[in-house]
Amino acid sequence: MEKSEQIWMDGRLVPWAEANVHVLTHTLHYGYGVFEGIRCYRSGKKKSAIFRLQEHVKRLFDGAKILDIEIPYNEKQITQAIIQTVQANKLEECYIRPIVFLGDNKMGLNPTGVHVRVAIAAWPWGTYLGDDGLEKGIRVRISSFNRHHINVIMTKAKACGYYINSIFAKAEAVRDGYDEALLLDTNGYVTEGSGENIFIYHKGMLMTPPLSTGILDGITRNAVVQIAKHLKIPLEETVLTRDELYIANEIFLTGTAAEVTPVREVDNRIIGDGKRGKITKQIQDMFFQVVAGKQAKFKHWLTEV
Numbered sequence: 001m002e003k004s005e006q007i008w009m010d011g012r013l014v015p016w017a018e019a020n021v022h023v024l025t026h027t028l029h030y031g032y033g034v035f036e037g038i039r040c041y042r043s044g045k046k047k048s049a050i051f052r053l054q055e056h057v058k059r060l061f062d063g064a065k066i067l068d069i070e071i072p073y074n075e076k077q078i079t080q081a082i083i084q085t086v087q088a089n090k091l092e093e094c095y096i097r098p099i100v101f102l103g104d105n106k107m108g109l110n111p112t113g114v115h116v117r118v119a120i121a122a123w124p125w126g127t128y129l130g131d132d133g134l135e136k137g138i139r140v141r142i143s144s145f146n147r148h149h150i151n152v153i154m155t156k157a158k159a160c161g162y163y164i165n166s167i168f169a170k171a172e173a174v175r176d177g178y179d180e181a182l183l184l185d186t187n188g189y190v191t192e193g194s195g196e197n198i199f200i201y202h203k204g205m206l207m208t209p210p211l212s213t214g215i216l217d218g219i220t221r222n223a224v225v226q227i228a229k230h231l232k233i234p235l236e237e238t239v240l241t242r243d244e245l246y247i248a249n250e251i252f253l254t255g256t257a258a259e260v261t262p263v264r265e266v267d268n269r270i271i272g273d274g275k276r277g278k279i280t281k282q283i284q285d286m287f288f289q290v291v292a293g294k295q296a297k298f299k300h301w302l303t304e305v
Helices: 026-030 053-066 075-088 131-136 163-175 219-230 242-246 278-291 296-301
Strands: 006-009 012-015 033-035 038-044 047-051 094-102 116-123 138-142 180-184 190-193 197-202 205-208 235-237 250-255 259-266 302-304
Touching (some): 006 075, 012 075, 053 075, 053 219, 075 094, 075 116, 138 163, 163 180, 190 197, 190 242, 197 219, 205 219, 219 250, 219 296, 259 278
Parallel strands (some): 138 259, 205 235
Antiparallel strands (some): 006 116, 038 047, 047 302, 094 116, 180 190, 197 205, 197 250
16 A cells, blocks of 8 residues: 555544554444545646545445444535545545544444544555456456345445455455456345446446345446446346356446456456457546546536645
8 A cells, every 4th residue: 555644533634654543443343334435536737636526425424324323524524624635645646535433432232322433544546456457357256255135234335344245255256366256146136346336238238237236326336327328328227147247248347446447257258359348448438538527528526626
């Protein structure tokens, strides 16, 4: 990790090395907290902009509401704190991690009365699945682990502890020589990657699983849906089966960290002609134009810093 200079913690900026918590921090033990992943891009000469900042902050607060955590700041204050953190670290491009977590004044499964804390970090972080992956595509496998059932946990919260499931899937995939994992739901339908949403293109139709399958309501996913409509690419939200992946013409993953990453292989089956497809490249090119501030229609998604 390439360290930056300062982290915002509970209302003030502190040096990176001093942004510490006690070993009995409640969230460290029980995973009870919510977080976001946000990116800031260069958006012109000597300009930078945070991509869909308002949507990310709204999802952070929605997740806290789902977990019944009352954040001691409002959305406007957190929005300004995120901008302040990027500015203080003089970062032109970066990854931003706001996290809402419970403190160390009380232990036990009942979170009532535990202090709610907030931290925001920002640091340089390149393409999550590799620069080669953006162009050539990645290899993925169907995980032996299922995505959470919607009545086991509430899947619309981007909650800390939920990601143990993703860690299992990702570690298994990497151990077996793949770049990423895809998880099925408990009925056997395709849901998402360990940290990304999924789209397939087949027979002239772009398809992605509906939110009702228990996937995270991805902000980059939503951006791709709107970009596809703008490009007049037919799109349908529908359940997908594992074998539909194998015979798809194109597959790509979306997420704040992964951006728009093509998939060239699933379970040793070559997808399409084994390289980034035409539709994937069209959407990918538009996405990077949008985040660079080169598409007037989507400039409202950018918050200058």
